[in-house]
Amino acid sequence: MARSERQLGEHSGQGLSEDSRQALRGLPAIHLILDRLSSIGSAELIAPAVLADAARETLDGARARILGGDSTPTCVNRLAEEALELARRRHVPFHQRVINATGIVLHTNLGRAPLPQSAIDAACAVARYSNLEFDLDTGKRGRRLGGVGPLVARLMGAEAGTAVNNCAGATVLVLRALCGGREVVVSRGQLVEIGGSFRLPEIFKVAGVKLVEVGSTNITRVEDYAAAITPDTAALLRVHTANYRITGHAEMPGVESLGELARQRGILFVDDVGSGALQTARRREFEGEPDPRAGLAAGAHITLMSGDKLLGGPQSGLIAGNADLVRKVEKDPLFRALRLDKMTLAALEATLRIHLDPERAWREIPALAMLGASGDELRKRANTWASLLTAIPGVESVSVVQDQSPVGGGSFPGKDQPTWVVTIRAVGRSDEELSSALRRQSPPIICRVQEGHVLVDPRTVAPSEEAEFLAAVKCALAGK
Numbered sequence: 001m002a003r004s005e006r007q008l009g010e011h012s013g014q015g016l017s018e019d020s021r022q023a024l025r026g027l028p029a030i031h032l033i034l035d036r037l038s039s040i041g042s043a044e045l046i047a048p049a050v051l052a053d054a055a056r057e058t059l060d061g062a063r064a065r066i067l068g069g070d071s072t073p074t075c076v077n078r079l080a081e082e083a084l085e086l087a088r089r090r091h092v093p094f095h096q097r098v099i100n101a102t103g104i105v106l107h108t109n110l111g112r113a114p115l116p117q118s119a120i121d122a123a124c125a126v127a128r129y130s131n132l133e134f135d136l137d138t139g140k141r142g143r144r145l146g147g148v149g150p151l152v153a154r155l156m157g158a159e160a161g162t163a164v165n166n167c168a169g170a171t172v173l174v175l176r177a178l179c180g181g182r183e184v185v186v187s188r189g190q191l192v193e194i195g196g197s198f199r200l201p202e203i204f205k206v207a208g209v210k211l212v213e214v215g216s217t218n219i220t221r222v223e224d225y226a227a228a229i230t231p232d233t234a235a236l237l238r239v240h241t242a243n244y245r246i247t248g249h250a251e252m253p254g255v256e257s258l259g260e261l262a263r264q265r266g267i268l269f270v271d272d273v274g275s276g277a278l279q280t281a282r283r284r285e286f287e288g289e290p291d292p293r294a295g296l297a298a299g300a301h302i303t304l305m306s307g308d309k310l311l312g313g314p315q316s317g318l319i320a321g322n323a324d325l326v327r328k329v330e331k332d333p334l335f336r337a338l339r340l341d342k343m344t345l346a347a348l349e350a351t352l353r354i355h356l357d358p359e360r361a362w363r364e365i366p367a368l369a370m371l372g373a374s375g376d377e378l379r380k381r382a383n384t385w386a387s388l389l390t391a392i393p394g395v396e397s398v399s400v401v402q403d404q405s406p407v408g409g410g411s412f413p414g415k416d417q418p419t420w421v422v423t424i425r426a427v428g429r430s431d432e433e434l435s436s437a438l439r440r441q442s443p444p445i446i447c448r449v450q451e452g453h454v455l456v457d458p459r460t461v462a463p464s465e466e467a468e469f470l471a472a473v474k475c476a477l478a479g480k
């Protein structure tokens with residue numbers, strides 16, 4: 001077919017060759033494809049609406065192919081098969097469990113902290129009816145935060161505690177409820193952007209609070225804060241510089257001096273610790289993550305912390321501080337909009353309960369156990385994997401090397417953890433091809449890719465997932 005004729009054909013169907021016209025006429029009606037589908041047993045499990053969409057799209061695709069110059073006749077059986085394949089792909093749930101072999105413990109794209117088993121059980125147990133807002137003693141309406149609130153207070157060392165959907169939400173809520181319409185002073189060195197859409201100046205705008213920036217990116221002194229306080233100032237805000245570090249010639253006042261200044265001037269001190277490290281999560285190698293207790297002890301009126309970073313629980317934002325302020329926060333209409341659901345509350349409560357016992361926390365909270373894994377342990381596991389994988393057909397090379405992995409979730413910036421990884425090369429396949437084959441396994445395996453090799457890190461693969469993991473790697477290497 002001449003080029004000009006084809007272009008015309010794409011627009012109007014005019015000027016098509018006789019073959020193409022015949023092919024168009026030969027396309028079956030949609031109900032014939034659907035009839036064909038209904039005779040295929042496995043299609044029964046797929047919702048009729050999904051099958052109908054797939055049949056329509058397949059037919060549209062066939063029509064477009066013909067208009068594009070491909071006049072191969074299309075039979076109803078082939079179209080039905082194509083539609084079924086499409087419908088099957090759509091039928092696979094979007095949300096799936098994956099095995100995280102990246103070594104990045106708090107991988108935001110992979111759902112951050114993997115939950116402790118008791119938190120998973122707790123969430124499942126309340127998935128039906130539960131006493132979410134029902135007092136089992138009195139038979140009357142109860143407090144939704146009755147379980148989590150006191151635990152947050154206890155663990156963060158505050159008078160009262162509560163929780164909402166996430167820490168970003170907690171920041172907006174606290175600023176709005178406690179400082180709405182007034183000024184809040186922040187250091188220029190702390191005007192952070194976390195994960196693309198959490199920009200502090202925008203958060204301020206949403207909260208209806210006037211941002212007063214003080215100091216410079218690397219140096220802010222307590223006098224800078226003091227000079228910025230006016231009768232309209234509601235609070236000083238400290239934000240932990242979560243995913244970056246300002247190093248070299250840098251100075252920021254400590255929580256003690258900010259607490260003292262806020263007290264003298266009769267304004268609030270709000271401390272956003274971000275990832276935060278509770279007493280239970282404090283170890284020498286994790287220095288640098290702020291302790292929410294330290295801020296509160298130094299005079300912070302309200303402290304905010306994320307639930308799915310070093311706490312190792314479900315996505316949530318913890319708020320702790322003076323009882324009257326926490327009450328005010330809970331009365332704000334935004335609190336209702338950001339409230340936690342029953343499954344998250346149950347999982348969060350279970351996670352917080354584990355934190356009451358530091359030894360249990362390091363054992364039972366997967367994120368902590370993974371971060372606490374020793375180099376020897378990781379090397380041993382990497383060696384075992386390597387020896388099992390070398391023997392597989394399709395492998396070009398396997399080796400165990402020392403490497404670094406970031407913690408993720410904006411925790412410990414600039415402090416990657418030393419780790420041991422297995423590097424794999426497959427015969428005749430690029431690193432991208434092999435990692436894509438790993439992602440197509442069930443469950444999908446997510447790895448790192450570096451300089452032509454695929455890297456898998458034992459740190460984030462739970463021992464209970466190991467057999468499944470190795471079987472999937474074997475399949476991917478065998479080209480399945």
Ligand SMILES: *Cc1c(COP(=O)(O)O)cnc(C)c1O
Pocket residue numbers: 166167168169194198239240241242243272273274275305306307308316317409410
């Ligand atoms: C991560 C982080 C947040 C946002 O927390 P989410 O729970 O992800 O909303 C806010 N502030 C700081 C300092 C953080 O590190």
